[in-house]
Amino acid sequence: MYVTGIGRTKFGTLTESMPELIYQAMYNAINDSPIPIEEIGAVYVSNFIGGPSEKQLHLNSVVSSLLPELRLPIIRVETACASGSSALYQGIIALSRFENILIVGVEKMTGSTSAESSQNLGMAGDRTADQMQGLIFPAHYALVAQQHMKKYGTTHEDLELVAFKNHNNSRLNPLAHFNHKDVTLEMIKNAPVIASPLNLFDCSPISDGAAAVVISKNSNSDRDVKVTGSALATDHISLSHRKEHTSLEAAKVASTQAYELAGITPKDLDIVEVHDCFTINELVAMEDLGICNPGESKNWIREGRTSIKGDVPINTDGGLKADGHPIGATGLAQVFEVTTQLRGEAGERQVDGAEIGLTHNIGGVGGTAVVHILERRG
Amino acid sequence: MYVTGIGRTKFGTLTESMPELIYQAMYNAINDSPIPIEEIGAVYVSNFIGGPSEKQLHLNSVVSSLLPELRLPIIRVETACASGSSALYQGIIALSRFENILIVGVEKMTGSTSAESSQNLGMAGDRTADQMQGLIFPAHYALVAQQHMKKYGTTHEDLELVAFKNHNNSRLNPLAHFNHKDVTLEMIKNAPVIASPLNLFDCSPISDGAAAVVISKNSNSDRDVKVTGSALATDHISLSHRKEHTSLEAAKVASTQAYELAGITPKDLDIVEVHDCFTINELVAMEDLGICNPGESKNWIREGRTSIKGDVPINTDGGLKADGHPIGATGLAQVFEVTTQLRGEAGERQVDGAEIGLTHNIGGVGGTAVVHILERRG
Numbered sequence: 001m002y003v004t005g006i007g008r009t010k011f012g013t014l015t016e017s018m019p020e021l022i023y024q025a026m027y028n029a030i031n032d033s034p035i036p037i038e039e040i041g042a043v044y045v046s047n048f049i050g051g052p053s054e055k056q057l058h059l060n061s062v063v064s065s066l067l068p069e070l071r072l073p074i075i076r077v078e079t080a081c082a083s084g085s086s087a088l089y090q091g092i093i094a095l096s097r098f099e100n101i102l103i104v105g106v107e108k109m110t111g112s113t114s115a116e117s118s119q120n121l122g123m124a125g126d127r128t129a130d131q132m133q134g135l136i137f138p139a140h141y142a143l144v145a146q147q148h149m150k151k152y153g154t155t156h157e158d159l160e161l162v163a164f165k166n167h168n169n170s171r172l173n174p175l176a177h178f179n180h181k182d183v184t185l186e187m188i189k190n191a192p193v194i195a196s197p198l199n200l201f202d203c204s205p206i207s208d209g210a211a212a213v214v215i216s217k218n219s220n221s222d223r224d225v226k227v228t229g230s231a232l233a234t235d236h237i238s239l240s241h242r243k244e245h246t247s248l249e250a251a252k253v254a255s256t257q258a259y260e261l262a263g264i265t266p267k268d269l270d271i272v273e274v275h276d277c278f279t280i281n282e283l284v285a286m287e288d289l290g291i292c293n294p295g296e297s298k299n300w301i302r303e304g305r306t307s308i309k310g311d312v313p314i315n316t317d318g319g320l321k322a323d324g325h326p327i328g329a330t331g332l333a334q335v336f337e338v339t340t341q342l343r344g345e346a347g348e349r350q351v352d353g354a355e356i357g358l359t360h361n362i363g364g365v366g367g368t369a370v371v372h373i374l375e376r377r378g
Numbered sequence: 379m380y381v382t383g384i385g386r387t388k389f390g391t392l393t394e395s396m397p398e399l400i401y402q403a404m405y406n407a408i409n410d411s412p413i414p415i416e417e418i419g420a421v422y423v424s425n426f427i428g429g430p431s432e433k434q435l436h437l438n439s440v441v442s443s444l445l446p447e448l449r450l451p452i453i454r455v456e457t458a459c460a461s462g463s464s465a466l467y468q469g470i471i472a473l474s475r476f477e478n479i480l481i482v483g484v485e486k487m488t489g490s491t492s493a494e495s496s497q498n499l500g501m502a503g504d505r506t507a508d509q510m511q512g513l514i515f516p517a518h519y520a521l522v523a524q525q526h527m528k529k530y531g532t533t534h535e536d537l538e539l540v541a542f543k544n545h546n547n548s549r550l551n552p553l554a555h556f557n558h559k560d561v562t563l564e565m566i567k568n569a570p571v572i573a574s575p576l577n578l579f580d581c582s583p584i585s586d587g588a589a590a591v592v593i594s595k596n597s598n599s600d601r602d603v604k605v606t607g608s609a610l611a612t613d614h615i616s617l618s619h620r621k622e623h624t625s626l627e628a629a630k631v632a633s634t635q636a637y638e639l640a641g642i643t644p645k646d647l648d649i650v651e652v653h654d655c656f657t658i659n660e661l662v663a664m665e666d667l668g669i670c671n672p673g674e675s676k677n678w679i680r681e682g683r684t685s686i687k688g689d690v691p692i693n694t695d696g697g698l699k700a701d702g703h704p705i706g707a708t709g710l711a712q713v714f715e716v717t718t719q720l721r722g723e724a725g726e727r728q729v730d731g732a733e734i735g736l737t738h739n740i741g742g743v744g745g746t747a748v749v750h751i752l753e754r755r756g
Contacts, residue, residue: 055509060745061615061741062504080435090472123433126440232452234451
């Protein structure tokens with residue numbers, strides 16, 4: 001199976017409505033694909049908080065309204081921040097029935113107040129055991145960072161380097177939320193604390209945006225990218241049930257399955273997109289994915305091994321940190337980036353000779369993890 | 379493929395939380411199935427308004443917490459009031475990858491105020507074109523009823539007969555929301571108007587509840603029920619884009635596809651569950667499904683042809699009207715009833731010799747329609 005079309009909107013604080021964002025991303029992907037729209041057999045739409053934030057559920061019918069009169073099977077999928085990749089995972093399974101499938105993810109977040117956003121984002125966590133006790137997401141990931149620091153000697157300077165790399169990458173991505181913004185290490189270091197040890201620059205932003213992907217059973221174009229691995233795993237929603245906090249078990253399970261399906265090892269990866277909702281999670285992801293050993297991610301970031309010219313470039317589009325994190329779209333934006341890189345169409349941020357890429361998309365604090373492996377058709 | 383296990387909770391105003399309801403229905407289905415829990419390969423969870431009403435999204439991870447440490451792929455599906463059947467539709471597709479799949483649907487609705495419920499339910503409709511103009515669901519279906527009356531001479535007495543039949547059926551269903559309640563035609567006729575011509579007894583209630591189904595690629599038990607047809611179609615979300623209002627195009631498309639897959643015609647149906655969110659929709663459904671010709675449903679209900687002893691018994695469990703409508707669970711409760719009937723285990727409400735059944739589950743005012751055809755393994 002193949003990715004035969006990709007499309008997205010700019011990420012950021014946008015004026016467009018949720019249906020308008022869907023429309024843009026969806027038709028960008030359809031126009032990018034050699035598959036005519038009439039040959040799309042089904043659609044999956046991913047969205048996280050369109051109910052509480054935009055008062056709009058039943059998005060599959062909204063998408064139906066934006067298509068010609070095709071009466072297609074369309075389904076909405078939601079798995080918190082992993083919604084986009086879960087919709088793709090589901091679409092890939094549905095290629096057993098349909099020749100071509102469109103997946104579109106969207107989030108409209110900037111219309112909510114801070115208090116509303118906090119409450120809405122909290123719905124990805126355990127309502128009773130965690131959220132009601134104040135364990136909101138920055139606090140969740142602050143605990144992860146504290147544990148990682150204690151166990152491995154990781155420092156806040158290491159997290160600053162993650163943010164710095166990703167902001168620099170986003171300057172090369174015209175569609176990124178923070179494409180316009182020069183960021184210095186000084187600014188990052190001196191940002192206000194959100195949940196110690198995390199400060200503002202450790203947190204991904206509130207973004208609007210949409211992204212879409214067309215997948216097909218067959219391929220007739222060199223621009224198509226092969227999907228060789230697709231896996232989804234889940235875990236307890238409450239952190240109180242987890243055995244350890246410096247690693248996300250679901251991500252380890254999903255990536256192990258995806259590597260096995262693709263017949264590759266982490267050493268084969270040329271380009272990786274990971275779920276850096278908070279900077280600490282980029283380091284945790286590197287270890288969970290086996291890119292480096294547990295505790296070694298700090299050395300990799302210090303040595304610049306994950307920058308565009310490094311051994312394993314990570315988050316070349318700026319990641320969630322600087323490309324932005326419109327939740328329902330995020331996983332598909334990762335696929336957009338990896339596909340663009342594997343096609344050799346990434347311009348200034350192109351990774352030389354990228355042939356194999358991976359996306360790592362997380363819901364909550366690892367309650368869901370989805371991993372995809374993509375390869376140049378060659 | 380087969381339904382190998384079914385389970386549900388009582389529907390009604392319940393004290394249990396959403397996770398507790400999921401747990402009950404899920405383990406009831408697993409215990410009903412000959413498939414051991416370790417052989418479940420994936421889970422789909424359907425839920426409509428758990429975000430806005432219960433502040434809990436990421437339900438797939440909540441479900442993961444309720445299972446042994448299986449790290450299963452679990453995905454939440456939402457298509458408004460058709461969420462349950464859409465999850466089943468999706469699960470059936472995923473039998474291409476997994477041997478056995480659990481589908482569980484849940485809704486916790488009675489914790490919200492009336493105003494909150496109205497707002498939450500409205501999220502199934504078009505936010506901008508319809509809902510903001512006051513076209514909430516009772517108003518939507520009132521328009522459908524007005525058009526049906528004008529076009530075919532259907533009367534409010536016909537709708538009263540639908541409510542009366544379904545309330546009577548619910549007296550034979552110990553798990554029904556209104557199992558305890560004797561309802562007379564007089565009570566129905568004199569109920570307060572909600573949106574003319576619809577009165578209180580034309581509307582399905584606000585219910586809590588959960589239902590679950592285990593489906594399997596293979597069958598080793600006579601109690602298993604064969605799934606011979608599964609189809610999902612969508613339509614414009616806004617009524618302003620519909621060409622007619624006395625019929626739901628998506629339901630016609632989905633049922634035509636399902637009949638074709640099953641190789642049957644409407645004449646072969648022995649037991650039918652339709653989406654009577656409002657009484658008028660039971661009549662529309664009969665016509666959309668080809669059980670009778672357009673305009674003839676009023677004659678069928680007058681002649682009692684859809685009662686338990688009639689030609690084509692409809693909503694033997696009480697339907698959404700009297701069994702209840704905990705949205706995410708509804709489509710799976712329909713499958714629960716048809717499976718129970720085809721197994722010959724429906725007790726007092728058993729339809730003699732039922733061999734072929736159909737479920738018809740609608741999202742919004744037909745923005746989504748899902749139809750399944752089930753047959754006795756025989």
